[in-house]
Amino acid sequence: MRKEKSPMLGTWQNVYILIIVVLVATMFLLQALTQYYK
Amino acid sequence: MNIIDWLVLCLTIAGIIIYGIYKSRNTKSIETFLLADRQLPWYHVGLSVMATQASAITFLSAPGQGFSDGLRFIQFYFGLPLAMIVLCVTFVPMFSKLNVYTAYEFIEKRFDHRARYLTAFLFLLQRGLSTGISIYAPAIILSTILQININYTILLTGLLVITYTVYGGAKAVSYTQLIQMMVIFGSLFLAAYLCIHLLPQHVSFGKALQVAGKCGHMNAIDTKLDWNNKYNLWSGLIGGFFLQLSYFGTDQSQVGRYLTGSSVTQSRLGLVMNALIKIPMQFLILMIGVLVFVFYQFNKQPVFYNEAEVKRIEQSVYADSFNVLSKQYNQQLEDKKVYINKYLTATDNNDKQNYQVNFQALQQNADSTRKQITSLMKLNNKAADVNDSNYVFLYFLTHHFPRGVIGLLIAIIFLASMGSIASGLNSLASTTVVDFYKGAFKRKGTQKAELNISRWSTIGWGLFCIGAAFFASKMGNLIEAVNILGSLFYGVILGIFIVAFYLKWVQSTAVFIAALIAQVLVIIIWRYDVMAFLWLNVIGCLLVVVFSIILQLFMGKEASKQEQVTT
Numbered sequence: 001m002r003k004e005k006s007p008m009l010g011t012w013q014n015v016y017i018l019i020i021v022v023l024v025a026t027m028f029l030l031q032a033l034t035q036y037y038k
Numbered sequence: 039m040n041i042i043d044w045l046v047l048c049l050t051i052a053g054i055i056i057y058g059i060y061k062s063r064n065t066k067s068i069e070t071f072l073l074a075d076r077q078l079p080w081y082h083v084g085l086s087v088m089a090t091q092a093s094a095i096t097f098l099s100a101p102g103q104g105f106s107d108g109l110r111f112i113q114f115y116f117g118l119p120l121a122m123i124v125l126c127v128t129f130v131p132m133f134s135k136l137n138v139y140t141a142y143e144f145i146e147k148r149f150d151h152r153a154r155y156l157t158a159f160l161f162l163l164q165r166g167l168s169t170g171i172s173i174y175a176p177a178i179i180l181s182t183i184l185q186i187n188i189n190y191t192i193l194l195t196g197l198l199v200i201t202y203t204v205y206g207g208a209k210a211v212s213y214t215q216l217i218q219m220m221v222i223f224g225s226l227f228l229a230a231y232l233c234i235h236l237l238p239q240h241v242s243f244g245k246a247l248q249v250a251g252k253c254g255h256m257n258a259i260d261t262k263l264d265w266n267n268k269y270n271l272w273s274g275l276i277g278g279f280f281l282q283l284s285y286f287g288t289d290q291s292q293v294g295r296y297l298t299g300s301s302v303t304q305s306r307l308g309l310v311m312n313a314l315i316k317i318p319m320q321f322l323i324l325m326i327g328v329l330v331f332v333f334y335q336f337n338k339q340p341v342f343y344n345e346a347e348v349k350r351i352e353q354s355v356y357a358d359s360f361n362v363l364s365k366q367y368n369q370q371l372e373d374k375k376v377y378i379n380k381y382l383t384a385t386d387n388n389d390k391q392n393y394q395v396n397f398q399a400l401q402q403n404a405d406s407t408r409k410q411i412t413s414l415m416k417l418n419n420k421a422a423d424v425n426d427s428n429y430v431f432l433y434f435l436t437h438h439f440p441r442g443v444i445g446l447l448i449a450i451i452f453l454a455s456m457g458s459i460a461s462g463l464n465s466l467a468s469t470t471v472v473d474f475y476k477g478a479f480k481r482k483g484t485q486k487a488e489l490n491i492s493r494w495s496t497i498g499w500g501l502f503c504i505g506a507a508f509f510a511s512k513m514g515n516l517i518e519a520v521n522i523l524g525s526l527f528y529g530v531i532l533g534i535f536i537v538a539f540y541l542k543w544v545q546s547t548a549v550f551i552a553a554l555i556a557q558v559l560v561i562i563i564w565r566y567d568v569m570a571f572l573w574l575n576v577i578g579c580l581l582v583v584v585f586s587i588i589l590q591l592f593m594g595k596e597a598s599k600q601e602q603v604t605t
Contacts, residue, residue, distance in 0.1 A: 012306070016123045019313045023119045026317055027271070030112065030258040037251025 039183055039436065043445030050221065050449035051456075055202050058214030062206030068471070068488040070209060076298060082212055083299045083308025086461075087286070088315065089215035090295055092222070093172045093458035095520060096323065097451045098179070102427030103518075104327020108255035110269045112324055114521070114572070115317050117278030121286055122313035126306040128539055129287045134302045139472045141293040141535075148538040149546035156553055157288070157531050158473040162466060164527040165291055166499060168520050169462035170506020173199075176455040177507065179432055179448055182345065192507045195452075199459045200500035204493050208298055211460040218453040225450045226322055228443065233329035236438055238336045245382055246332040252381070252394055253335075253401060255328050268518075268570045277572030280579055281521070284528035288535050291458075291465035330434045335378055341367050341408070343429040347415055347422055354418045360411065367407045374400040459503070466499040467492050522571045526564055529578020530557045536579060537586045544590045552585030 039047075064070070078086075103111045138144050142161070146154035173196045180191035202210050234243050241249070250256050260270040267273065286292045286309070299305030341364045342348050351360045374397045381393035412424040435447055471492050510519070530553050537549050560578045563569065569577075 012126070015310055016126070019119045019123055019310065022314060023116065023317075027116065027259065030109075030321075031261075034109075034256055034259045037247055037256035 039444060039448075040441055042442045043448070046442055046445030047449045047452075050446065051452055054214050054217050054221075054453060055198075055456075057217060058210040059202055059206050061213040062209035065205075065207050065209060066489070067485045068492055070207065077300050078212060078298045078304070079300060080304040080307035080311065082216055083296050083305055084311030084315075085219040086212045086215045086295045086298070087292060087308055087312050088319075089219050089222075089454065089457035090291055090461035091285075091316075091458070092219075092319075093175060093455050093520075095172060095175045095455075096320075097222075097454055098175050098428050098431055099518075100320065100323045101327035101330060101431035102429070104255070104324035105331045105430045106427045108250070109258040109321070109324050109328060110260060112258055112317065112321055113260070113269045113271055113274030114278050115282075115320050116271070116274040117276065117280070118282045118316050119313040120275075120279050121282035122309045124283055125287055125309055129293075129535075130296065130305050130309070131302055132539070133293065133297060134305070139297070140290050140469050141288050142290070142469065142473050145534060145538060149534075149549055152550050153534060153546050153553070154473060156550060157534050158469050160527045160531055160557070161288070161290060162469055164523060165289065165462055165466055166502050167506050168523055169459055169466070169499075169503040171510045171520050171523070172455060172459050172462065173503055173507040174510035175428070176452050178428060179451055182429070182432055183436070183448070189508060192504060195455070196459075196500060196504035196507065199456050200463065200497060203460045203463045203500070204496045207492070207496075208294065208464055211457070211464050212295070212298060214453075214460070215457045218450075218457050221446075222450045222454055223319075225447055226319070226326070229439075229447060230322060230326055230329070232439060232443065233326055233333065236333055237329070240379075241332070241336060241382070246329060249332050249335055249378060249382070250328045252398070253331070255331055265569045265573065268572065273570055273572040277525075277570075277575055280532060280575035281525060281528055281572060284532035284535075284575060284579070285524060288528070288531045289465070289524075290469050291461045294465045294468055295461060327431065330430060333434070333438075336375060338368075339371065340433065341411060342415075343426040343433045344423060345429075345433070347424075347426070350422070351415050351418050356414050356418050360414055363407055363411050363414065367404055367411065370400055370404040370407060374404065463496050463499055463503070467495040470495045470499070518571075522564075525571045525574040525578075526560060527557070527578075529560060529575040529580075530582055532575070533579040533582025533586075536583055541583070541586065544586045545593075548589035548593060549582070549586045552582050552589055555585055556581035 062070075100111065133141065133144060136144055136147060138147075140158070142154045142158040145157050173192055174188075177188055177191040177195050180186075180194065181188040184191070202214070206213075234246070237243075237246055247256060260267065261272075262270060263272050264270060296305040296308055299308060340348070351357065354360075377393045377397035377400065381390055381397065384390045384393060415422040415424055432451075435444055439447065471488065475491055475495070476488075533556060534549055534553050537544050537552075556578055559581055560574055563577060564571065564574055
């Protein structure tokens with residue numbers, strides 16, 4: 001792969017945190033859906 | 039299918055293949071053939087990664103899974119976003135730094151050739167068989183539509199993909215996948231809309247979900263930890279994490295996709311895109327299956343969705359018994375429909391409760407009648423395929439969707455399948471040429487000669503996969519079959535990579551022996567059905583790591599020093 005300046009670690013960290021937040025929110029949402037229609 | 043459907047189907051498939059071939063017309067080197075010159079942007083990488091994972095199985099079996107089992111399969115994907123993070127942090131920069139063609143080259147650089155060939159061999163075995171199953175799925179469609187023997191349609195599907203993969207390599211794979219995914223996303227929304235639109239007028243979307251919920255189909259999350267339950271939150275998060283990490287981190291069909299990225303950043307962004315889109319996409323597909331289930335609560339449904347098996351029993355000596363059971367089954371469903379309608383219109387909570395108990399009891403009766411029917415099919419023909427979940431969506435599609443849309447949706451099922459088969463073949467060829475032809479046999483030739491070998495290797499693996507597809511009908515629900523097959527080998531392969539990345543003091547002999555023992559143990563655990571298959575990924579990985587540490591400690595530093603000298 002061609003070498004390219006990657007974003008600062010902080011930026012990537014934020015991306016990873018965003019992924020985790022979205023995952024957790026999705027799980028809560030699905031749990032609510034399961035309970036509501038039980 | 040009428041003439042409009044055929045036209046839409048043929049034009050969509052032909053157009054996309056011609057586009058892929060056109061974009062890859064300048065394939066003259068092995069670098070272009072195997073890695074598309076490592077020049078692709080992030081959205082190409084992301085869509086290609088998604089298209090590789092999403093095969094026809096995703097669009098046939100997943101709605102079938104939603105239809106028969108509800109939403110709980112969604113938990114299988116919870117580990118995926120976490121795996122993407124680990125890949126972005128560790129695997130992508132490492133593969134990039136070492137400038138490798140295949141993931142297994144890294145293993146030789148870290149350990150020795152034995153460990154590389156073992157991981158590459160396990161990959162070839164697993165991917166070859168899985169790609170065979172991927173060929174079988176679209177062949178079902180053709181066979182159902184054309185009413186011809188499935189063996190011919192397996193041959194046709196396999197040869198079609200081999201042709202463009204052999205010609206254009208990774209570039210053709212990636213460019214066709216880009217368009218395929220766009221068509222797929224559009225069509226999925228259209229299918230979801232039509233499913234809702236086809237529900238009876240008095241059944242709104244909310245009411246449809248209520249019915250699905252009361253029939254146990256809105257079971258998206260199960261928090262109870264049960265080792266034998268295939269899909270719950272924990273098996274999805276932990277087992278799924280190991281499976282996805284192994285699949286995306288060590289399976290060349292995926293590694294080969296993100297190695298086509300023009301930089302580490304582009305490859306990472308592609309994976310991040312996958313992390314964010316995958317779960318909503320799978321949810322949508324499963325929800326389509328659930329909506330089909332609700333649709334058939336208000337409309338006449340067939341006794342069995344695989345029409346070929348129905349025909350077979352109708353022409354057998356068991357025809358009379360089959361007709362009696364079919365009538366009984368239909369009557370039970372009719373009675374159930376009455377109670378569901380009463381349930382939906384009731385205002386009093388006690389009445390609602392009573393109607394619910396009634397239709398749930400009738401559902402159980404209908405299920406047991408259906409079991410008798412499938413037993414009858416088995417009695418008539420031992421080789422009968424009694425799992426019809428792969429046929430549910432196809433049946434619904436061909437019987438209830440408007441003209442033109444049927445052709446388009448069948449085209450996307452085909453395209454999805456072709457995308458993942460093409461990636462599979464390309465990765466099998468890469469591993470064979472890079473790890474065995476150039477690696478093990480130390481063969482070197484001109485660019486042209488190597489390109490030819492890559493193409494012949496693609497043809498060879500294509501034929502192997504077609505052979506494997508002939509046996510796929512014995513494997514039940516295909517999406518599960520593929521994942522069970524992966525889980526048997528992925529854990530061990532991942533274990534080798536984890537030791538390579540994080541346990542720098544462990545040497546090759548220790549990891550090699552550990553991997554062999556772990557692989558045998560995983561197969562034994564699976565054979566005796568000790569736990570649900572997703573956990574095999576965790577067990578396989580942990581066994582390799584633990585055995586490697588123990589063996590290295592046992593062999594001592596002297597052995598490792600000696601090894602370092604000799605390797």
